[in-house]
Amino acid sequence: MPLEIVRNDITKMTVDIIVNAANVSLQMGGGVCGAIFQAAGAEQLQKACNEIGECPVGEAVITDGFQLQAKHIIHTVGPIWRGGSQNEEALLTACYGNALSLAEQYNCKSIAFPLISSGIYGYPKEQALQVAISTISAYLMEHEMHVYMVVFDKSAFRLSGKLFTSIHEYIDEYYVEELGLQFSRNRQEELFELESQVILEEASIKKRSLEDVFKHMEETFSERLLRLIDEKDMTDVETYKKANIDRRLFSKIRNSVDYTPLKKTVIAFAIALELDIEETKDLLSKAGYTLSRSSKFDLIIEYFMEEENYNIHEINEALFAFDQVLLGA
Numbered sequence: 001m002p003l004e005i006v007r008n009d010i011t012k013m014t015v016d017i018i019v020n021a022a023n024v025s026l027q028m029g030g031g032v033c034g035a036i037f038q039a040a041g042a043e044q045l046q047k048a049c050n051e052i053g054e055c056p057v058g059e060a061v062i063t064d065g066f067q068l069q070a071k072h073i074i075h076t077v078g079p080i081w082r083g084g085s086q087n088e089e090a091l092l093t094a095c096y097g098n099a100l101s102l103a104e105q106y107n108c109k110s111i112a113f114p115l116i117s118s119g120i121y122g123y124p125k126e127q128a129l130q131v132a133i134s135t136i137s138a139y140l141m142e143h144e145m146h147v148y149m150v151v152f153d154k155s156a157f158r159l160s161g162k163l164f165t166s167i168h169e170y171i172d173e174y175y176v177e178e179l180g181l182q183f184s185r186n187r188q189e190e191l192f193e194l195e196s197q198v199i200l201e202e203a204s205i206k207k208r209s210l211e212d213v214f215k216h217m218e219e220t221f222s223e224r225l226l227r228l229i230d231e232k233d234m235t236d237v238e239t240y241k242k243a244n245i246d247r248r249l250f251s252k253i254r255n256s257v258d259y260t261p262l263k264k265t266v267i268a269f270a271i272a273l274e275l276d277i278e279e280t281k282d283l284l285s286k287a288g289y290t291l292s293r294s295s296k297f298d299l300i301i302e303y304f305m306e307e308e309n310y311n312i313h314e315i316n317e318a319l320f321a322f323d324q325v326l327l328g329a
Contacts, residue, residue, distance in 0.1 A: 002244040002328050003136050003147045003313060005320050010150040011039035014069050015110040017062075017103050021117065022075035025054050026061070032114045032152075036073060040066040049075065058094035060102050072106060074099045078117030081124065089131060092117055096135040103145065110146040133313045141241050167318055170303045174293055221286035222257050225269055228283070232273050242272035244312050244328025263289045267301055268328040274310045277302055297324040 010018055010032060020036045023029050026049035028037040037045050048063040055061045060076040076099045079091040095116050103111045115132060117123035129149075136147050219227070229239050240250040245268055253259050266287050270280040277291070280301075284290055291298045300322060304315050316326045 002246055003133070003140060003149065005149045005151070005316060005326060007152070008150050009035070009152060010112050010114055011035055011068060013112040013148060013150060015112045015148065016070060016108040017072045017074055017106070017111045018065070018068065018070045019099050019111065019113045020073050020075045021114050021119070022055060022077050024057065024077050026050070026052060026075060031119045040068045040073065045073070058091040058098065060095065060098040062102055062106065074102055076116065078121055078123065081117065081122035088123065092123065092128065092131045093135050096132055097139070100136070100139050100145070104143065108145060110148070112148040112150050114150055129317070133317070137313050144247065146246070163318065164321060167300060167303055167322070171296055171299050174299055175296065219286060220257050221261065221266065221283070222253050222259050224283060224286045226254065228273050234273070239269070239272050242312065243268040244316070245269070260287055263287070264325050264327050268312060271310050271312050271315065271327060277305050280305065296322060300324060
């Protein structure tokens with residue numbers, strides 16, 4: 001199952017488990033921790049935490065969710081940032097890994113994480129996000145779980161300044177307003193060509209039956225996708241996991257030759273299969289889509305393909321930063 005970055009209040013997430021960025025003594029704190037205690041019922045949750053006692057940095061413990069929609073709360077203690085030389089990255093990685101392992105023990109199907117240690121513990125947000133995404137995505141390649149990375153507001157999310165600038169410049173260079181002269185001129189040319197084609201085909205189409213037309217249908221999206229998976233020598237599981245796609249959705253696509261997915265789903269598969277721009281356009285055409293220079297979403301996808309960066313989670317980070325729909329999920 002996929003990883004999604006969402007902007008929300010973690011206490012309102014409808015999931016099996018939410019994760020609390022706790023302190024070693026498991027006492028009610030501020031920020032995300034305080035919000036979770038308040039939403040769950042501070043007295044009940046504190047009593048449950050007191051019975052556990054404490055939790056070392058990097059470890060994880062579990063309590064009931066009490067008044068939350070989530071069944072359980074996993075409490076994990078992130079490291080305080082001390083410049084990066086005190087094993088902070090390994091400890092933060094352990095937080096996510098131990099929380100996921102504990103969630104699996106409780107047969108969790110969905111879990112929501114905050115960005116651990118990025119608040120008062122001072123872990124740089126960009127680096128904290130990279131640790132979270134890399135640890136979770138590696139886990140999901142071997143396990144089935146729907147994981148949400150929840151950020152309360154956009155100020156809690158920072159894309160690399162260099163990457164943000166590069167993408168922004170790429171968009172500025174290639175973005176074409178739909179009402180611009182180029183679009184208008186191209187549209188007129190397309191209409192003229194279309195009218196000519198209609199005139200030429202009108203006579204011949206009357207002589208053909210629908211059966212004749214259907215005999216000359218090209219591959220459907222589903223057929224082309226499955227062929228590409230075989231050509232790339234990839235397995236179904238490897239493909240849908242790399243595409244950040246839910247297994248059930250992939251099953252629908254595989255078992256329904258005429259299934260038409262969303263555009264973001266098609267592009268997610270193109271990323272998983274590491275297609276170039278022209279190959280991606282071809283796959284998109286099978287589902288009735290294309291790439292457009294008048295779409296910032298499309299330009300961001302083209303940017304990453306030109307850079308030959310097919311890490312879907314890094315692409316989703318960029319799409320999130322530019323307020324675009326995310327791939328997969």
